[in-house]
Amino acid sequence: xxxxxxxxxxxxxxxxxxxxxxxxxxxxxxxxxxxxxxxxxxxxxxxxxxxxxxxxxxxxxxxxxxxxxxxxxxxxxxxxxxxxxxxxxxxxxxxxxxxxxxxxxxxxxxxxxxxxxxxxxxxxxxxxxxxxxxxxxxxxxxxxxxxxxxxxxxxxxxxxxxxxxxxxxxxxxxxxxxxxxxxxxxxxxxxxxxxxxxxxxxxxxxxxxxxxxxxxxxxxxxxxxxxxxxxxxxxxxxxxxxxxxxxxxxxxxxxxxxxxxxxxxxxxxxxxxxxxxxxxxxxxxxxxxxxxxxxxxxxxxxxxxxxxxxxxxxxxxxxxxxxxxxxxxxxxxxxxxxxxxxxxxxxxxxxx
Amino acid sequence: xxxxxxxxxxxxxxxxxxxxxxxxxxxxxxxxxxxxxxxxxxxxxxxxxxxxxxxxxxxxxxxxxxxxxxxxxxxxxxxxxxxxxxxxxxxxxxxxxxxxxxxxxxxxxxxxxxxxxxxxxxxxxxxxxxxxxxxxxxxxxxxxxxxxxxxxxxxxxxxxxxxxxxxxxxxxxxxxxxxxxxxxxxxxxxxxxxxxxxxxxxxxxxxxxxxxxxxxxxxxxxxxxxxxxxxxxxxxxxxxxxxxxxxxxxxxxxxxxxxxxxxxxxxxxxxxxxxxxxxxxxxxxxxxxxxxxxxxxxxxxxxxxxxxxxxxxxxxxxxxxxxxxxxxxxxxxxxxxxxxxxxxxxxxxxxx
DNA sequence: CTGAAAGCGCTAACAT
DNA sequence: ATGTTAGCGCTTTCAG
Numbered sequence: 001x002x003x004x005x006x007x008x009x010x011x012x013x014x015x016x017x018x019x020x021x022x023x024x025x026x027x028x029x030x031x032x033x034x035x036x037x038x039x040x041x042x043x044x045x046x047x048x049x050x051x052x053x054x055x056x057x058x059x060x061x062x063x064x065x066x067x068x069x070x071x072x073x074x075x076x077x078x079x080x081x082x083x084x085x086x087x088x089x090x091x092x093x094x095x096x097x098x099x100x101x102x103x104x105x106x107x108x109x110x111x112x113x114x115x116x117x118x119x120x121x122x123x124x125x126x127x128x129x130x131x132x133x134x135x136x137x138x139x140x141x142x143x144x145x146x147x148x149x150x151x152x153x154x155x156x157x158x159x160x161x162x163x164x165x166x167x168x169x170x171x172x173x174x175x176x177x178x179x180x181x182x183x184x185x186x187x188x189x190x191x192x193x194x195x196x197x198x199x200x201x202x203x204x205x206x207x208x209x210x211x212x213x214x215x216x217x218x219x220x221x222x223x224x225x226x227x228x229x230x231x232x233x234x235x236x237x238x239x240x241x242x243x244x245x246x247x248x249x250x251x252x253x254x255x256x257x258x259x260x261x262x263x264x265x266x267x268x269x270x271x272x273x274x275x276x277x278x279x280x281x282x283x284x285x286x287x288x289x290x291x292x293x294x295x296x297x298x299x300x301x302x303x304x305x306x307x308x309x310x311x312x313x314x315x316x317x318x319x320x321x322x323x324x325x326x327x328x329x330x331x332x333x334x335x336x337x338x339x340x341x342x343x344x345x346x347x348x349x350x351x352x
Numbered sequence: 353x354x355x356x357x358x359x360x361x362x363x364x365x366x367x368x369x370x371x372x373x374x375x376x377x378x379x380x381x382x383x384x385x386x387x388x389x390x391x392x393x394x395x396x397x398x399x400x401x402x403x404x405x406x407x408x409x410x411x412x413x414x415x416x417x418x419x420x421x422x423x424x425x426x427x428x429x430x431x432x433x434x435x436x437x438x439x440x441x442x443x444x445x446x447x448x449x450x451x452x453x454x455x456x457x458x459x460x461x462x463x464x465x466x467x468x469x470x471x472x473x474x475x476x477x478x479x480x481x482x483x484x485x486x487x488x489x490x491x492x493x494x495x496x497x498x499x500x501x502x503x504x505x506x507x508x509x510x511x512x513x514x515x516x517x518x519x520x521x522x523x524x525x526x527x528x529x530x531x532x533x534x535x536x537x538x539x540x541x542x543x544x545x546x547x548x549x550x551x552x553x554x555x556x557x558x559x560x561x562x563x564x565x566x567x568x569x570x571x572x573x574x575x576x577x578x579x580x581x582x583x584x585x586x587x588x589x590x591x592x593x594x595x596x597x598x599x600x601x602x603x604x605x606x607x608x609x610x611x612x613x614x615x616x617x618x619x620x621x622x623x624x625x626x627x628x629x630x631x632x633x634x635x636x637x638x639x640x641x642x643x644x645x646x647x648x649x650x651x652x653x654x655x656x657x658x659x660x661x662x663x664x665x666x667x668x669x670x671x672x673x674x675x676x677x678x679x680x681x682x683x684x685x686x687x688x689x690x691x692x693x694x695x696x697x698x699x700x701x702x703x704x
Numbered sequence: 705c706t707g708a709a710a711g712c713g714c715t716a717a718c719a720t
Numbered sequence: 721a722t723g724t725t726a727g728c729g730c731t732t733t734c735a736g
Contacts, residue, residue: 024723059475060415061713064728085437092458123411278630413729416712
């Protein structure tokens with residue numbers, strides 16, 4: 001196969017289409033977008049010429065002239081972990097159906113996250129921000145420039161926010177565990193590390209009273225969970241139930257328990273949060289959240305605010321579901337069957 | 353909180369910066385990009401003015417003038433499933449470090465995928481396409497316009513391609529299973545459905561000879577695997593080892609086996625592909641692939657080809673690793689320890 | 705080193 | 721209904 005396209009063909013412009021169709025560029029512009037008054041015959045000719053030349057309008061030129069990008073962005077820390085990928089997917093699906101392209105920005109541990117966000121802001125008509133990826137100051141600054149929707153993050157004045165119910169669900173979880181008879185709890189995760197963790201801890205701690213203090217983990221992944229749990233279990237008088245801020249931590253705790261020769265749930269009950277696929281196979285009691293809806297809602301709101309920025313800031317908390325599996329103890333009859341069913345937009349079924 | 357920003361401030365332009373700094377717009381343009389000859393003093397003044405006004409250049413205007421987008425796109429079918437999210441993440445990380453923004457496009461089951469791709473092509477300087485999301489005709493057409501890199505997909509003439517080794521690894525897997533003593537195999541998955549599946553089946557079938565025919569599943573998810581496996585196990589004389597095209601199918605098969613009262617690996621060996629987190633907890637023997645590297649490589653190649661399109665098309669096959677766990681049978685001593693270690697860019701450890 | 709001016713390709717008044 | 725023309729905000733010759 002010979003090397004091809006050493007120099008790529010220069011893109012076709014509206015002028016060439018106009019010449020070929022024997023009309024002015026304005027007419028081409030009109031004919032190609034169906035919202036304007038053009039003779040059927042003219043439109044046909046223009047369309048034909050455009051097709052012949054394989055013409056597609058230059059996006060930058062269009063954006064510059066129209067003063068809009070027809071694109072929005074979504075900022076997140078990572079895509080692995082708590083099924084954030086699903087949020088992005090839900091977001092993309094709606095955004096695409098609304099005719100806007102999607103730019104992504106993963107902040108990970110990037111030092112210049114704030115700059116990157118500001119830069120992104122010049123390429124889009126609106127921005128969705130997932131979690132505590134950048135400071136409130138950046139959010140406020142960007143929100144002064146274009147519409148912003150916060151996802152799974154503490155609200156910022158004047159900015160839309162969609163979240164999942166952490167506090168309330170944590171309370172439900174606490175109730176469930178108490179009905180199991182547990183009284184000594186530990187919460188695995190650092191409330192200061194992520195807004196979600198903070199909410200989950202707050203709700204749980206409030207529900208069980210003083211009986212629970214947080215055991216900060218050095219991260220939110222499996223290794224962190226295993227390490228923190230190992231430490232905890234080594235100390236005297238371990239808790240009866242270990243409530244983890246997310247499934248990865250919980251799965252790590254499961255491993256630590258196994259390594260310590262403890263039976264789950266016999267010696268120790270463990271719960272997670274997120275309903276990862278792995279949680280099902282580990283029989284982990286956890287909380288399922290409508291991740292896809294989270295993204296979809298953000299995309300929809302963003303679109304609305306782009307076309308009309310005037311309404312007051314909106315806030316919504318999406319419902320979550322407690323999924324009771326075997327890791328929290330013998331399955332009591334009191335569990336409402338509805339609680340065991342999957343969240344609205346999940347294709348998963350409860351396993352245990 | 354009062355409603356704010358009913359009408360957002362118009363963005364600052366280069367003219368305002370020029371006026372404030374007492375120079376021409378050309379000088380501002382130069383001073384803001386450090387690659388041009390400008391007096392230190394002038395540069396300082398311009399920078400100051402820009403900072404005062406919180407000026408950031410308009411992307412569309414810049415793109416129009418420069419004739420480039422400083423952005424690339426990545427097209428994929430979905431983000432869930434075989435950790436495609438990791439590919440995207442690897443891609444984004446490299447692209448960002450190379451100074452280009454990232455646009456995403458999820459084709460899912462979208463009917464107008466081809467149009468969407470063509471549309472995306474007008475917003476980027478290069479495109480990465482993951483899997484069989486659009487037809488070869490679209491790839492060829494787009495590749496004539498801008499650089500394209502294919503990921504985990506059969507090569508198209510003249511287009512770069514990065515893949516993971518399916519055929520060779522399938523052979524290794526077959527060898528391992530044969531050493532276990534298995535002789536009757538079944539392959540779960542539809543080779544005609546996805547390029548990866550095709551390669552995996554081809555390699556496996558070639559290695560075990562006629563002893564293996566594919567059992568097409570109606571999809572690649574857990575439910576499809578469970579259903580297909582249930583059917584298979586119901587028929588007389590089930591296989592000794594069930595090799596699944598991916599982990600989700602395998603996990604479904606595990607459930608079907610359990611439901612049928614079969615012991616894994618006692619009555620039936622099961623293997624997967626992808627090394628999902630859940631595979632670890634299910635003790636599933638599987639194949640780990642350097643997903644992140646896949647994306648990273650694509651981003652790097654794209655960048656190179658954008659700056660210099662002349663080199664001949666490149667093809668690379670990234671190595672995979674067989675992860676032997678308990679689902680394939682009693683752990684023989686013959687397993688090379690190296691085979692059990694994680695792929696280069698994975699943070700995961702082998703569990704079993 | 706800096707300024708003036710000509711585009712980049714398109715949309716949107718404004719004419720006709 | 722269609723053509724003319726003035727921008728959109730920036731980069732980049734070309735002069736000076």
